[in-house]
Amino acid sequence: MKFKHAVAFASFFYAISSWAVEPFVVKDIRVEGIQRTEAGTVFSYLPVKVGDTLDEEKATEAIKVLYATGFFKDVRLKSENDILVVEVDERPAIAEISINGAKEFEKSKLIEGLKQAGISESRIFSRSLLERAEQELKRQYISRGKYAVKITTTTTPLERNRVAINFDINEGRTARIKKINFVGNEKFKDSELRSELVLRKPDLLTWFTKNDQYSKQKLAADLETLRSFYLDRGYLEFNIESTQVSITPDMRDIYITINLTEGAQYTVSDIKVAGDTIIPEEEIRKLILLKSGEVFARQKLTESIKLITDRLGDDGYAFANINASPEIDHENRKAAFTFFIDPNRRVYIRRINITGNDRTRDEVIRREFRQMEGAWHSTKHINNSKQRVDRLGFFNSVNVETPAVPNKTDQVDIDVKVEERPTGAIMFGAGYSDRQGLILNGSVSQNNIFGTGNFFSLDVNTGAINKTYAASFTNPYFTINGVSLGFDAYKRDLDTRPLSRVGTFKTETLGAGFRLGIPIAENDIVSLGLAAENTVISVFENSPKRNIDFVNEFGRSTNNFPLTLSWARDRRDSAIWPTSGTTHRLFGEVSVPGGDLDYYKISYHQRWYYPITDFFTLMLNGEVGYGDSYAGRPLPFFKNFFAGGNNSVRGYDLNSLGPRDSLNNNTSRLFAVGASKRVVGNIELMFPVPFMKEDRSLRLSTFLDGGTTFNNFGDLNNFMRYSAGVALTWVSPMGPLKVSVAEPLNDIPTDNLQRFQFMFGQQF
Structure with missing residues (x-):
């Protein structure tokens, strides 16, 4: 490098010394040697104009200026009959860049990195910039643990003073942590200290966490974690004396040694x-x-x-x-x-400023705020307000800051910045099973109509067995106090005739109703609903006996007026990406006297989120249901509880778990009929996709499901089914995608399995 600088200096000195003529008045200027550069470009940089007197000082300045452009590797000035002749030798331009052997990075990202280092097509070629670009490429590979990377750069001259640059990359093997040693620890074993660190030796998970690859930033974070570990256990004098990181000559194994002093426990x-x-x-x-x-x-x-x-x-x-x-x-x-x-000074809120809500109206956000303008600042109310806005589900992120008001000592503002997400969805769902084949369903919904916060949905299920047409509307703030009002209209048809192994019957239900939601506490809502519905039941010669008996007793057409009462509590930290908190829902339905049916149903649903680490979130879900008749008559079979499928026990067909009935006492043709009781439990460990921890739209999970329906508690163990598997949830730009693959754990030959399930939709 020093030699190159010496050559450049000597060339520059030679160019200056070559000017040894007497001063003269420039009558004209001529540029020679240019191939790509326009003469006008040279004139624009040249500090000498026609009519100027050119002496040695101005000639030196002119050469310096033209060199500084970077366009030329040699500049000379001559005089011919008072005409200034500028002779230049242009630097070549970069015509093309090729990269071979890159696997760790996408070539487009490497090209972008080279561009930031000054190497890109059409730019002037510079050897120093090329060397800097090589170092930048090596730095990127070393950050991925590729310490053995070798980069060979070749420049090929082309016509019209251009060059082609080729980067031949031999990435080599990724260096991995071979061992982490501790020196000076007496109170805690090496294995216990290693378990606190992110960096570790290769194991079953490091193939995607990459935590077995050394990173200076990760080591610094681990050292702070180690310091917190000791300080949280009373070791006030704990100190990390030094750390050594060494790599083997073959660039494959890394050894980390941490020297520490524990001190005494206080x-x-x-x-x-x-x-x-x-x-x-x-x-x-x-x-x-x-x-x-x-x-x-x-x-x-x-x-x-x-x-x-x-x-x-x-x-x-x-x-x-x-x-x-x-x-x-x-x-x-x-x-x-x-x-x-x-305590410092006491302050109150001057103004709440909201930004980022291009579609959602300000009032939709403001009505969730428990911190009022003009009131004294309250940390609890501000945090609660942020959580309520986040739980709306309208935004990818909600950030709240409280900057001081300029020139005011007793006022602060609340700056709310939201990032909106699509709140409408056209959903398409599909599943496949041996019994029902391909099942399709879809829905159209908008959680935030015209930015008002109102909800509307239109559900359509086009399956050959289940057909559903339902419309729903909810105004969450029908009154200023947060009382919600909703309306529902639906038509649900169930036809089992396409199922060759199932006794046939058909139900057609048409209904409509309204709902009121009354907030009784900050996170608690009580809902009351009343609907009117008519169900027409069709039975056939091969229908189950219980269905024929029901029609004989109640008739083909029944009217029902279901009254619903529910209580819900939502204390999640987020509606889109929950990591802590709980949800509870207690739901009751009873037929109002005056209709043809006499029954009641009660169900309870609880979900609990617990952050195990910053990476893993544990979700526990539990559901129970109970139904019966209050007039001595049977619970209508179409009001039974069902289990199995994507929302209960994955790996089994939809609604296929629980008691089964046979057709004409043929035990080889059993089918699920639902039951008066239901129990479902799920354990799910959720975590972000590696290298995308900050992406709130993508989440992986592994789960264990269990559940069934039953009529008698003694039959619970016989009907209980379990499954385990993995799932992916992605709120993609195209819409939400849910995929699960489950393996039944205790299925029997008569069970109907559905190991793979997915749902995909288009958001708008």
Whole structure:
């Protein structure tokens, strides 16, 4: 490199020294040697014009300016009869760039990286920029653990002073972590410390997490995790002395050594509160998680400071400062902490500013806010408001900030920035089973009509067995207090005749109703609904006896007035990407006297989300249902509970689990008939797709399902079915996609299986 700089300097010095004529008045300027560069371009840079007197100083300046353009590798000035002759030797232009051997990266991304380094087609070729580009390519490969990468660059001259550049890449094997050693640890085993780190030796998951590949950023994060591990266990004097990262000569194995000093374990001797407390000291002490006599834990200290800060923020002190000052007794290995409280100034909310809602009206967002303009700042109300807006399901992200108002000491604004997502969907679903073949269904829905927050859906199921046509509308804020009003109209047909192994019958139900939703608490809603429906039942010679008996008792046409009452609680942190919180739903349906049916049904559904780590979320789902008649007559068979399928026990046909009936006592032709009781449970471990952790639209999961329907509790074990599998949920630009592959765990020959299921839709 130094040699190249010396050559360039010598060439430049030669060009300057070549000017040795007397000063003269320039009558004309002529440019020679250009092939691609326009003469006008040279004139625009040249600091000498016709009529100027050219002397040695101006000649030197002209050569410097033309060199600085980067267009030329040699510049000379001559004089011919008072005509200034500018002789240039152009640098070649890059005609094409080719990359061979790249597998780790897409070529388009490598080309973009080269462009940022100054190497791209049509640009002027520079050897120094080429070397910089090579280093940038190597840096990208090293970041992926490809320490053995070799890049060979070839430049080929072409006609018209152009060059072609070829990058021949030999990626080599990815270097992986062979061992992580700890030096100085006595209280904890190496295996226990390694389990806290993200970096690790190759295992079953590292093929897609890439955590067996060394990264300086990951190591820095791991060291901080290690520090937190010790500080949370009372080791206040813990220190990481040094770290060594070495790689074997063949560039395949990496060894990491962490030298640490554990120190002694400290306990908390005393807790004091000082400063301007504003709120009673007793209340503050309840928020301090550290207790005298316990082993010190930094996590508890940090959480205590946050709780006190949030508590003061609820009273308007948005800029409170809480400092925990330690008094360390090294001899007795104890530490006392004094919480100094400075509430700072009290502030109120001047204005709530909303941005990003191009489609959704401001009022739809504002009505979810529990923090009011003109009121004192409240951390609890602001956090609650953010969660309520997020749970609407209209936005991919909701960010809330509270900047201070310029030139005001007692005011802050709330800046709400949302990123809208499609809230309408045209859904198409499909499944395949041996019994029913291909099953198709679809729906059209819009959760946010014209940005008003109102919901409308139109469902259509075109299956040969189940046909559904349903329309639904809901205004979630029918009143200013949040009382919702909804209307439903539906037509549901069930025809089992296409199923050769099933006793035949047909039901046609036509109904309509309304719903009221009344909020009774911040996250609790009670709903009341009343509908009127007519069901026409058709039976045939090969229909099940229980269905024929029902028609004989109630007639082919029955009128029913179902009254529904439900309670729902939603405490999830997000409607699209929940990682914590719970949902509860208690639903009851009873036929109102005056109709032809006398029955009631009760069901309860609970879902619990728990963040195991930043990567994994555990979801537990439980459902139970119970139905019966209150007038001594049987529960209508078309009001039975069913189980099996994508929304209950995956791996089994839709509604195929539970008691079965035979046709004319032929046990080889059994079919599910539903039951008066239902139980379903799901355990699902959800996690983002590796390398796409920040993408809220894509999620993987592994699950264990179980459930069935039954009439007598003694039959529960006989009918219970289980399955396990994997699932993918993707809110794609084309629409939501759900795919699951399940393996039944205790199926019997008469069960109807459906291992693969998917649903796909188009959003708008």
